[in-house]
Amino acid sequence: MRSSLLLKLALIFPVLGIAALIWNSEHSQQTGSRLRVPIEGYDPRDILRGHYLQYRFKWNFDLQKTREFARKFKGVYYGQSGSDRLCMNEILIVYPLAHEDSEKECLHLIKGNLVINDPIGTFEFLLGIERFYVPEQYARRLESMLRDSRPEVEFALNSQGRAVMVELYMHGRPWSEMIKR
Amino acid sequence: MNPYLQKKLTNWSESGLINDETRNRIVDYENRRSGINVLMAALFMGALTISIGIVSIVAANWHEIPKLVKLLSAILLLSIFSALTYLFNKQGRQSYKDASILLVFGSIISSIALVGQIYHLESHLFNSFALWLMLGTPIVLFNGSKYVTYVWTTVLTICAYLSLSRLSPESGHHFLALPPLTLLGLSLLFMKMKMENHFFHRATSLCGWILLIGSILVMGPLRWRNDLGVVNAWSALINFLAAMPLGIYLNKHYKWQGAAILFLAMGFLEIPNAFFHGDLKVLGALYFLLLFSLLAALALKLEHKKLFDYSCLLLAIRIIFIYFEVFGSLLQTGIGLVMSGLFILFVAWIWHSKKDILWKLGERR
Numbered sequence: 101m102r103s104s105l106l107l108k109l110a111l112i113f114p115v116l117g118i119a120a121l122i123w124n125s126e127h128s129q130q131t132g133s134r135l136r137v138p139i140e141g142y143d144p145r146d147i148l149r150g151h152y153l154q155y156r157f158k159w160n161f162d163l164q165k166t167r168e169f170a171r172k173f174k175g176v177y178y179g180q181s182g183s184d185r186l187c188m189n190e191i192l193i194v195y196p197l198a199h200e201d202s203e204k205e206c207l208h209l210i211k212g213n214l215v216i217n218d219p220i221g222t223f224e225f226l227l228g229i230e231r232f233y234v235p236e237q238y239a240r241r242l243e244s245m246l247r248d249s250r251p252e253v254e255f256a257l258n259s260q261g262r263a264v265m266v267e268l269y270m271h272g273r274p275w276s277e278m279i280k281r
Numbered sequence: 282m283n284p285y286l287q288k289k290l291t292n293w294s295e296s297g298l299i300n301d302e303t304r305n306r307i308v309d310y311e312n313r314r315s316g317i318n319v320l321m322a323a324l325f326m327g328a329l330t331i332s333i334g335i336v337s338i339v340a341a342n343w344h345e346i347p348k349l350v351k352l353l354s355a356i357l358l359l360s361i362f363s364a365l366t367y368l369f370n371k372q373g374r375q376s377y378k379d380a381s382i383l384l385v386f387g388s389i390i391s392s393i394a395l396v397g398q399i400y401h402l403e404s405h406l407f408n409s410f411a412l413w414l415m416l417g418t419p420i421v422l423f424n425g426s427k428y429v430t431y432v433w434t435t436v437l438t439i440c441a442y443l444s445l446s447r448l449s450p451e452s453g454h455h456f457l458a459l460p461p462l463t464l465l466g467l468s469l470l471f472m473k474m475k476m477e478n479h480f481f482h483r484a485t486s487l488c489g490w491i492l493l494i495g496s497i498l499v500m501g502p503l504r505w506r507n508d509l510g511v512v513n514a515w516s517a518l519i520n521f522l523a524a525m526p527l528g529i530y531l532n533k534h535y536k537w538q539g540a541a542i543l544f545l546a547m548g549f550l551e552i553p554n555a556f557f558h559g560d561l562k563v564l565g566a567l568y569f570l571l572l573f574s575l576l577a578a579l580a581l582k583l584e585h586k587k588l589f590d591y592s593c594l595l596l597a598i599r600i601i602f603i604y605f606e607v608f609g610s611l612l613q614t615g616i617g618l619v620m621s622g623l624f625i626l627f628v629a630w631i632w633h634s635k636k637d638i639l640w641k642l643g644e645r646r
Binding site for chain 1: 359385393402417420
């Protein structure tokens, strides 16, 4: 009797777990403020990796504030995954925020992984959504379309400030519309 | 039936070692047993193929089907396999129940992959494996098949190694002893719990020992040779602490020498990790020889012939490798090879001269 009950619970558990995963993903996508940021191919010669597109966000960094932040870390900083904060102000300029910095100016606070290599002047902010899965029959076409279509990614910010992918846009339209043209 | 066994039975029968009645009983027993094995293997292969097929369909990313339909299909499939498991359990059909448990386990990861793909979730592979294990382990504990248990143990092992790079990408290699020690700790737990399916104990124990010995054989010598970068005494301490439960068990069942050899082996892995770096390959090689010589001596004391044989084999292999490490020029290499060869012949002579005693010990065991 007890064994049968435990078996039932063990069988229901994965179904509930997967349902909770779906609900959480859907909820994060539907609620929270949405942002659309331009992207570019991670490696312009090979954007396609398997069945997903790999890209990076083209952030509009406030260079002065970012360099100030970089100086604190002797110019080279590779943040822990998901623990850094990026402040986006009202004119959509972004800069990394140290723990002691004020959040007043920030319209949005985005959590991610900051990569600064100041001596060679590269700044990156990784959101953990730098890949977009595509159907295999469209993959090659999308790859070539991405090169000259002003691609953008729309994401939602959940309650913790983490990004959840919403849609890939080309020329301001969802990719699925563009591919049918 | 196995043709090799068939041939043997005919030989034994013709030599008068067994009579026809015994022969027929053995044939009957083997036919029954192999019938079950073939059925189990077929069920296992079928369930595994379906699971891989579902993952492939997910990977193809069938864009034309709406998101809701895809997600509901995943839930529905999981529910159907769960219902089948319940039904087979109620009917007492153990083999079918085990196969459907494998299907449930497989569809959990395909569902996770599907959700990840639909919502473009990107995270460390460890997260997916950990979630898979978290959701799937309770149902796997109800299986009675070695196949399903070994699949689960493999997933657990991969997850344990992935956790190293997830928790610390830079210094994860300092904790390489943790996954096998965790598996061995789990195997003790399964034994203590007296699980009905004894394959949980066997699979985790086998995997744990293979990986621990593999780490000692591969990583150990490398650590004594190479500069790993940062000395990490904390990781060595944590690894030693993780070996404690196993040490206590060995002390209880294989005398204090068993525990001592485990901690000596841990020392072989962790001393270079904790205290120094640089090229200490000669010292490392001597440590290795001492470790496996003590293991061989313990095997003799415990009358464990297989352990003695394997320890001697590893000693011989290690001795051959020493000359690659120590000697440089052709002359030195030649001398090294001659010395190594002589040493191996000496070990082989000792082994051969004690063969009768060892065989007796083996038989007694």
